[in-house]
Amino acid sequence: xxxxxxxxxxxxxxxxxxxxxxxxxxxxxxxxxxxxxxxxxxxxxxxxxxxxxxxxxxxxxxxxxxxxxxxxxxxxxxxxxxxxxxxxxxxxxxxxxxxxxxxxxxxxxxxxxxxxxxxxxxxxxxxxxxxxxxxxxxxxxxxxxxxxxxxxxxxxxxxxxxxxxxxxxxxxxxxxxxxxxxxxxxxxxxxxxxxxxxxxxxxxxxxxxxxxxxxxxxxxxxxxxxxxxxxxxxxxxxxxxxxxxxxxxxxxxxxxxxxxxxxxxxxxxxxxxxxxxxxxxxxxxxxxxxxxxxxxxxxxxxxxxxxxxxxxxxxxxxx
Amino acid sequence: xxxxxxxxxxxxxxxxxxxxxxxxxxxxxxxxxxxxxxxxxxxxxxxxxxxxxxxxxxxxxxxxxxxxxxxxxxxxxxxxxxxxxxxxxxxxxxxxxxxxxxxxxxxxxxxxxxxxxxxxxxxxxxxxxxxxxxxxxxxxxxxxxxxxxxxxxxxxxxxxxxxxxxxxxxxxxxxxxxxxxxxxxxxxxxxxxxxxxxxxxxxxxxxxxxxxxxxxxxxxxxxxxxxxxxxxxxxxxxxxxxxxxxxxxxxxxxxxxxxxxxxxxxxxxxxxxxxxxxxxxxxxxxxxxxxxxxxxxxxxxxxxxxxxxxxxxxxxxxx
Amino acid sequence: xxxxxxxxxxxxxxxxxxxxxxxxxxxxxxxxxxxxxxxxxxxxxxxxxxxxxxxxxxxxxxxxxxxxxxxxxxxxxxxxxxxxxxxxxxxxxxxxxxxxxxxxxxxxxxxxxxxxxxxxxxxxxxxxxxxxxxxxxxxxxxxxxxxxxxxxxxxxxxxxxxxxxxxxxxxxxxxxxxxxxxxxxxxxxxxxxxxxxxxxxxxxxxxxxxxxxxxxxxxxxxxxxxxxxxxxxxxxxxxxxxxxxxxxxxxxxxxxxxxxxxxxxxxxxxxxxxxxxxxxxxxxxxxxxxxxxxxxxxxxxxxxxxxxxxxxxxxxxxx
Numbered sequence: 001x002x003x004x005x006x007x008x009x010x011x012x013x014x015x016x017x018x019x020x021x022x023x024x025x026x027x028x029x030x031x032x033x034x035x036x037x038x039x040x041x042x043x044x045x046x047x048x049x050x051x052x053x054x055x056x057x058x059x060x061x062x063x064x065x066x067x068x069x070x071x072x073x074x075x076x077x078x079x080x081x082x083x084x085x086x087x088x089x090x091x092x093x094x095x096x097x098x099x100x101x102x103x104x105x106x107x108x109x110x111x112x113x114x115x116x117x118x119x120x121x122x123x124x125x126x127x128x129x130x131x132x133x134x135x136x137x138x139x140x141x142x143x144x145x146x147x148x149x150x151x152x153x154x155x156x157x158x159x160x161x162x163x164x165x166x167x168x169x170x171x172x173x174x175x176x177x178x179x180x181x182x183x184x185x186x187x188x189x190x191x192x193x194x195x196x197x198x199x200x201x202x203x204x205x206x207x208x209x210x211x212x213x214x215x216x217x218x219x220x221x222x223x224x225x226x227x228x229x230x231x232x233x234x235x236x237x238x239x240x241x242x243x244x245x246x247x248x249x250x251x252x253x254x255x256x257x258x259x260x261x262x263x264x265x266x267x268x269x270x271x272x273x274x275x276x277x278x279x280x281x282x283x284x285x286x287x288x289x290x291x292x293x294x295x296x297x298x299x300x301x302x303x304x305x306x307x308x309x310x311x312x313x314x315x316x317x318x319x
Numbered sequence: 320x321x322x323x324x325x326x327x328x329x330x331x332x333x334x335x336x337x338x339x340x341x342x343x344x345x346x347x348x349x350x351x352x353x354x355x356x357x358x359x360x361x362x363x364x365x366x367x368x369x370x371x372x373x374x375x376x377x378x379x380x381x382x383x384x385x386x387x388x389x390x391x392x393x394x395x396x397x398x399x400x401x402x403x404x405x406x407x408x409x410x411x412x413x414x415x416x417x418x419x420x421x422x423x424x425x426x427x428x429x430x431x432x433x434x435x436x437x438x439x440x441x442x443x444x445x446x447x448x449x450x451x452x453x454x455x456x457x458x459x460x461x462x463x464x465x466x467x468x469x470x471x472x473x474x475x476x477x478x479x480x481x482x483x484x485x486x487x488x489x490x491x492x493x494x495x496x497x498x499x500x501x502x503x504x505x506x507x508x509x510x511x512x513x514x515x516x517x518x519x520x521x522x523x524x525x526x527x528x529x530x531x532x533x534x535x536x537x538x539x540x541x542x543x544x545x546x547x548x549x550x551x552x553x554x555x556x557x558x559x560x561x562x563x564x565x566x567x568x569x570x571x572x573x574x575x576x577x578x579x580x581x582x583x584x585x586x587x588x589x590x591x592x593x594x595x596x597x598x599x600x601x602x603x604x605x606x607x608x609x610x611x612x613x614x615x616x617x618x619x620x621x622x623x624x625x626x627x628x629x630x631x632x633x634x635x636x637x638x
Numbered sequence: 639x640x641x642x643x644x645x646x647x648x649x650x651x652x653x654x655x656x657x658x659x660x661x662x663x664x665x666x667x668x669x670x671x672x673x674x675x676x677x678x679x680x681x682x683x684x685x686x687x688x689x690x691x692x693x694x695x696x697x698x699x700x701x702x703x704x705x706x707x708x709x710x711x712x713x714x715x716x717x718x719x720x721x722x723x724x725x726x727x728x729x730x731x732x733x734x735x736x737x738x739x740x741x742x743x744x745x746x747x748x749x750x751x752x753x754x755x756x757x758x759x760x761x762x763x764x765x766x767x768x769x770x771x772x773x774x775x776x777x778x779x780x781x782x783x784x785x786x787x788x789x790x791x792x793x794x795x796x797x798x799x800x801x802x803x804x805x806x807x808x809x810x811x812x813x814x815x816x817x818x819x820x821x822x823x824x825x826x827x828x829x830x831x832x833x834x835x836x837x838x839x840x841x842x843x844x845x846x847x848x849x850x851x852x853x854x855x856x857x858x859x860x861x862x863x864x865x866x867x868x869x870x871x872x873x874x875x876x877x878x879x880x881x882x883x884x885x886x887x888x889x890x891x892x893x894x895x896x897x898x899x900x901x902x903x904x905x906x907x908x909x910x911x912x913x914x915x916x917x918x919x920x921x922x923x924x925x926x927x928x929x930x931x932x933x934x935x936x937x938x939x940x941x942x943x944x945x946x947x948x949x950x951x952x953x954x955x956x957x
Contacts, residue, residue: 348740354682355682358681358682373720373721375714375717375720375721376721376722378714379686379714379736379739380739383684383686383712383739383740383741384739386684386710386712387684387740394713396720397720585722585727585731586722586725586726586727586731586732587727587731588725588726588727593730604734604738607735607738607739608735608740611738611739611740
């Protein structure tokens with residue numbers, strides 16, 4: 001059975017297949033005839049949106065993705081507090097019961113590391129990990145990579161600037177990891193020293209011969225970047241520090257090349273100023289929307305409507 | 320783009336058009352063949368029900384309205400507490416992200432005055448204001464007016480009694496405002512002196528030459544009224560006061576004309592006794608249902624399936 | 639109008655009719671052609687899932703049941719806290735307003751005994767009780783009985799072992815009650831003395847000539863049982879007691895006959911060990927799934943798509 005559990009499970013070939021499908025869905029969405037057909041693709045199928053902790057945006061993105069494909073959606077938004085889980089039931093029992101209600105896919109958001117893997121072991125249907133604790137959030141990682149592909153028409157031979165809180169930021173770490181699967185990329189990490197990227201990532205990059213450097217000076221790094229991936233510096237944990245150099249505004253924009261793509265996983269609190277939004281290089285809202293199309297492609301993939309990947313064996317079509 | 324932001328945005332012509340459509344939908348609902356067709360009208364379209372604060376009834380009314388028309392609905396019920404908003408994201412950013420998930424309409428309930436206007440500025444799709452703070456709640460205002468039209472077959476040449484907490488009650492104020500658009504109406508306001516209607520409303524009525532009077536004596540005012548619009552006196556803020564005169568029961572009903580219509584925005588806590596419910600003049604439950612049909616008509620209007628109004632220019636049909 | 643309010647409302651004939659339909663739905667679910675048809679059966683109909691207190695599992699089961707039949711679902715999950723109810727509105731008013739939004743069925747979960755009966759009095763559409771306070775939870779009771787029928791192909795001439803907290807456990811009490819409608823059954827109750835079954839149930843069984851006995855020794859009772867219905871002993875209320883004898887594990891399983899069916903209403907906290915799960919006699923997860931199919935049959939019944947029962951008079955088909 002196909003599950004989406006970790007961003008690392010996808011090899012280069014499968015990533016490109018998923019991105020191609022996401023791009024097709026995105027193109028078809030605005031064609032009236034194809035839009036109508038898209039809305040019937042998964043009619044009669046059902047997705048369970050099982051969120052043990054609220055994550056409004058991810059939940060809405062999956063719900064919209066499923067419903068744009070014609071699926072029905074059953075949702076629980078705060079299962080940790082309200083469900084049998086609160087009475088002491090194990091996640092495994094909860095998943096087994098939910099499978100008996102006959103969904104075709106379970107999207108799971110959970111507060112514990114590894115929850116999605118545990119769910120997949122007992123689940124009778126595919127599980128898509130929508131974030132588990134401090135662990136994986138593979139659909140976020142994939143949408144970031146897809147956005148680069150979609151905006152620049154390539155994910156190789158790029159110079160990426162990845163900035164913000166690199167010590168704890170999951171998205172930044174995942175992107176650094178994933179980009180190493182494609183040839184010719186290099187990375188400049190920009191962060192305050194105390195938020196710099198972990199040794200595990202740096203070691204991974206060395207092993208895969210991905211050149212990288214580290215700096216605290218955003219402005220030095222901007223002119224070279226093809227992709228600027230900017231994240232929150234999580235000010236709430238760094239009170240008293242001056243983190244002004246980590247605000248990206250129109251002055252910083254002026255240093256960027258004309259075809260650079262500026263990404264951010266959102267929400268932003270102030271680390272990119274609103275003046276930047278109207279610049280065509282600001283791709284972060286498009287990036288959020290891309291997430292929905294990547295999720296549509298992943299739903300199709302776990303339902304075996306797309307060609308097989310490494311976690312499955314064959315069966316081209318679903319009967 | 321068409322938005323529903325303020326009850327004042329609708330002129331007399333558009334109000335009548337919307338009310339005609341709402342009445343058609345209401346009639347068709349009980350015809351099996353037309354009901355089936357109605358359920359396909361907006362198939363393939365999607366409404367986002369975005370509630371920053373819970374308002375169960377309004378939310379259910381919009382969800383039912385949309386789904387009776389065949390739309391898909393994605394809901395968030397308590398976005399203020401749970402969403403990116405809680406992390407400090409602006410409403411504008413949240414709306415821009417949600418638009419990327421490709422809804423056709425956003426219904427927005429928010430705790431801040433003017434939130435719907437702010438959302439409309441950045442939204443790529445029509446916004447319907449489902450109440451923003453102490454500000455507007457235009458669909459409630461319209462359903463009240465529609466109910467008068469639907470029950471009495473006219474919204475002109477009426478004597479309205481509007482009673483309860485007129486100082487703070489949004490619905491009573493909105494009705495007084497809207498009724499002034501139609502000729503020949505007059506109003507008697509009934510309230511405890513300290514809850515009497517604001518000067519702004521009185522000035523508006525004077526400017527539009529709508530005769531009005533004020534009294535604390537409900538029973539004096541009842542025999543003349545064509546419409547009795549009764550609201551809560553919000554006892555929780557007036558402890559220690561005797562507000563018994565502001566309970567409407569069978570004795571008060573006996574003073575009303577046989578064709579008077581008794582309205583209430585609901586919920587009621589005791590200001591209309593349950594004995595009144597079975598009287599055919601008691602229209603408040605029908606009024607609640609009318610709200611759903613008005614919302615259906617408004618959804619069709621913002622999608623440009625109804626003829627243009629003042630906030631749009633033309634395009635009779637949606638492609 | 640047909641409502642589902644109490645498990646006692648169903649006579650033997652109607653129970654068998656409902657179980658037959660549930661079994662058909664269950665069989666058809668896995669046939670592609672019939673599954674597609676099933677998904678259209680109630681297209682254009684709408685179910686309101688009105689939960690005054692959260693009960694994630696019951697809510698999801700009803701939502702999935704309705705949507706597998708093609709219905710649309712409007713949900714409120716915590717109406718006690720968030721709705722007009724919190725402002726002091728009566729349940730009766732809330733139900734009357736919701737009926738105006740034109741659902742075809744209302745599923746009601748409420749925290750007060752008798753709430754479903756009160757709702758049914760004023761409702762314009764069928765009400766299905768999804769649990770009201772310490773009172774009734776008829777769909778749970780029916781699914782337990784259905785599971786016995788489905789697993790053993792009979793609900794008569796059975797020896798049932800019903801164990802756990804029999805003093806307060808609603809499901810165990812309901813099953814003892816319902817099983818008395820069918821001939822030739824006998825019951826052994828197993829519980830700590832202080833959690834033993836109430837006199838009301840014992841009197842009911844005596845009146846219906848259902849032999850029963852009581853014991854604290856699970857192991858003595860296991861070898862004879864055709865059905866083992868095991869429930870929580872609700873440890874949280876019995877701290878300090880050794881309730882180990884009330885854990886059912888592989889050793890206890892070894893004492894059971896090969897064709898015995900082991901049921902549990904779930905969630906379980908530890909009173910059945912996970913080692914038991916893989917035994918074919920462990921039917922508790924299938925039991926949870928059966929609940930959805932029973933609910934599907936009940937939805938069809940209240941909509942008068944199934945032959946009449948005692949609470950209705952005729953009309954074989956819905957127009």
